[in-house]
Amino acid sequence: MQLLDRYLLREITGPLLLILLVIVMLMVSGVIFELSELLIAKKIPLTIIGQLFLFQFPGAIVEGLPIAVLASVLLALGRFSANNELTIVRASGISLRRCLLPAFLLALVVSLISFYLSDAVVPRANHGFQNMVRRIVLQEAKPEIEQDIFFRSGRDYFFYIGQVDATSLQLQNILVYQLNQEVYPRIITAQSGWIKDGVWYLVDGVLRNIEPDGFTSEEVKFGELRLELEDGLERFFGNQKTTREMSRSELAANIRLFSSSGINIRSFLVDYHLKFAAPLASTAFVLFCTPLVLRFLRLPKQSRLVLSSGAVALTLTYYVLTPFCRSLGINGIIPVFWGAWLPTILFGLCGVIAVIRADSL
Numbered sequence: 001m002q003l004l005d006r007y008l009l010r011e012i013t014g015p016l017l018l019i020l021l022v023i024v025m026l027m028v029s030g031v032i033f034e035l036s037e038l039l040i041a042k043k044i045p046l047t048i049i050g051q052l053f054l055f056q057f058p059g060a061i062v063e064g065l066p067i068a069v070l071a072s073v074l075l076a077l078g079r080f081s082a083n084n085e086l087t088i089v090r091a092s093g094i095s096l097r098r099c100l101l102p103a104f105l106l107a108l109v110v111s112l113i114s115f116y117l118s119d120a121v122v123p124r125a126n127h128g129f130q131n132m133v134r135r136i137v138l139q140e141a142k143p144e145i146e147q148d149i150f151f152r153s154g155r156d157y158f159f160y161i162g163q164v165d166a167t168s169l170q171l172q173n174i175l176v177y178q179l180n181q182e183v184y185p186r187i188i189t190a191q192s193g194w195i196k197d198g199v200w201y202l203v204d205g206v207l208r209n210i211e212p213d214g215f216t217s218e219e220v221k222f223g224e225l226r227l228e229l230e231d232g233l234e235r236f237f238g239n240q241k242t243t244r245e246m247s248r249s250e251l252a253a254n255i256r257l258f259s260s261s262g263i264n265i266r267s268f269l270v271d272y273h274l275k276f277a278a279p280l281a282s283t284a285f286v287l288f289c290t291p292l293v294l295r296f297l298r299l300p301k302q303s304r305l306v307l308s309s310g311a312v313a314l315t316l317t318y319y320v321l322t323p324f325c326r327s328l329g330i331n332g333i334i335p336v337f338w339g340a341w342l343p344t345i346l347f348g349l350c351g352v353i354a355v356i357r358a359d360s361l
Contacts, residue, residue, distance in 0.1 A: 004089070005102045011079060012106060016072035023064035028056040035133070044136065055129035058121045059244075062114050066281040069110050070315060073103050073286055097355060100290055104355075107286035114279035119247050127245035157227075158257060170194055174202060176227070177257055185210050188225065200227035243271040251275070266336055270329040273340030278322075280344050285315050287351025318343050 032053055081087075089099050162173025176188040190205030202225040209218040243251055251272050258265055321343040329339015 004094075004099065008076060008080070008099070008102045009106060011076040012069075012072045012103060014072075015075050016068055019071050020061065020064055020068035023068055024057060024060040027060040027064060028053060031056050048132065048136075052129060052132055055125045055132070058117055058125040062118050062122055062279070065110050065114050066285050069107055069282045070285040070289055073107070073290060076103070077290065096291075100355075103286055103290060104283070107283045110282040111280050114282060115276075118275060118279055123245050123247045123250070127241060130242070130245060158254075160258060174205070175258065176200075176202075188227075190225070201225075202227065243268060248272065248275050266332060267330045269336045270326050270339045273337060274322075274326065277341045277344045280348070281318060284344050284347040284351060285318070287355055288347045289315050289351075291351070291354035291357070315347070318347055321346075 032049070035052070158177040158179075160175040160177075161171050162175075164171055171193045172191065174188075174190040174193050176190075178186040178188065187208045187210065188202065188205060189208075190202035192204065193200060193202040195201070203223065205222055205225060207218075207220045207222060207225070208216045211217045241250070246254070251268060255265055255268050255272060325334070325339050325342045327339075328334045329336050334342070
């Protein structure tokens with residue numbers, strides 16, 4: 001069995017690395033191509049373009065691993081069956097579940113690697129990429145302000161901007177969480193505002209001072225409020241972070257920080273759960289597709305390609321279901337948990353059932 005395990009792993013890992021490299025190069029090149037007009041207009045040197053290219057690699061690896069693992073497993077099974085090795089294994093009394101155990105374990109290991117990369121490496125790489133793009137955009141008269149994100153300015157201010165008018169840079173649904181060592185936190189909410197010369201102008205808002213027990217000790221309504229921050233504009237915009245630029249711990253800290261502020265944080269809760277669910281895609285794909293392909297391999301050759309392609313296409317629906325369910329979770333149509341986990345659990349359960357029944361094929 002150890003010889004068989006090593007053989008199957010070798011058959012899988014060889015194509016895996018090559019397929020992953022092709023997928024990563026295509027994905028990274030696509031992102032750089034989308035920025036090509038900006039990079040050419042700004043006359044960005046090749047060294048900066050190279051750094052942007054490298055920053056995209058971790059995220060592309062995490063996104064490409066599930067498809068690469070699935071494709072390599074299917075190729076290995078195809079060769080296994082074509083050489084009648086699968087028939088010999090079954091005739092020797094070895095169950096399909098035991099035979100395919102290395103493939104399932106490899107998929108689980110890949111999921112764990114994806115989990116580590118997506119939490120420890122990808123957020124930093126994404127933040128580095130976005131900061132470089134933001135610095136390039138800052139060369140324009142009007143810098144780009146992103147919406148629906150958290151970011152920090154200095155040591156004391158945490159910001160959330162709900163909406164941004166890209167033309168006028170008018171900000172909507174602003175929340176400021178101000179920390180102070182002498183007193184308890186202050187929460188400032190404003191319907192609108194703008195930034196000029198490093199000064200925030202907040203309009204039609206409420207300022208609340210919070211007591212140690214969480215109750216409001218003072219509440220003041222204002223027509224306009226000025227906030228002068230120490231950070232320069234470049235550093236300020238560099239502190240913006242989307243959920244893709246946050247680790248799980250950072251996102252959890254922001255969720256705790258803003259959970260009592262009254263703003264809708266469902267999108268951040270869904271993305272927090274996705275950081276756990278998305279890395280398991282490799283395992284779910286292999287569990288789901290492998291038993292189906294084994295059934296297809298028993299069919300005539302003319303039907304194998306069509307049905308195998310159908311299995312892969314069905315698996316790719318995962319990438320359609322994931323944003324769809326995320327949108328449902330964000331908008332409150334389904335619970336937050338299911339908005340993140342439904343595709344992974346659905347494919348995983350179907351795969352487990354198929355694996356249990358594999359020996360009846």
